[in-house]
Amino acid sequence: MTEYIATFYSHYGAVCFKKNCEKLGIGTKIMPVPRNLSSSCGTCVRFWMEQELSEVSLELNEELEQIVQVDGDSYLELYRSEG
DSSP: EEEEEEESSHHHHHHHHHHHHTTTOOOEEEEOOOOOOSSSSSSSEEEESSOOOSSOOOOOTEEEEEEEEEEETTEEEEEEEEO
C-alpha cells in the first residue's frame, strides 16, 4: 500500500478532498502538515492506496497545493499546483 500526503491552500480544500477520497473508498486522515512540507493552511490529508495515483480519478480542486508520496522520512513530489 502506498502512502501519500496532499497539502492545500485552505482547510476547506482539505475537507473537500478528504470527502472525495472517502467516496472512492480511499483511507484518509486529516492532520497538520509535516514541518518539511510547505503549506498555506497547515492542514493536509494523508491517504493510502493500493493502486497507482494515476489510476484513480481524484477530483483535484483549486485549493490543492501539492501531492507527495511518502518514502520513509522523505517525500517524492508527484503533483504541484501552478498557482
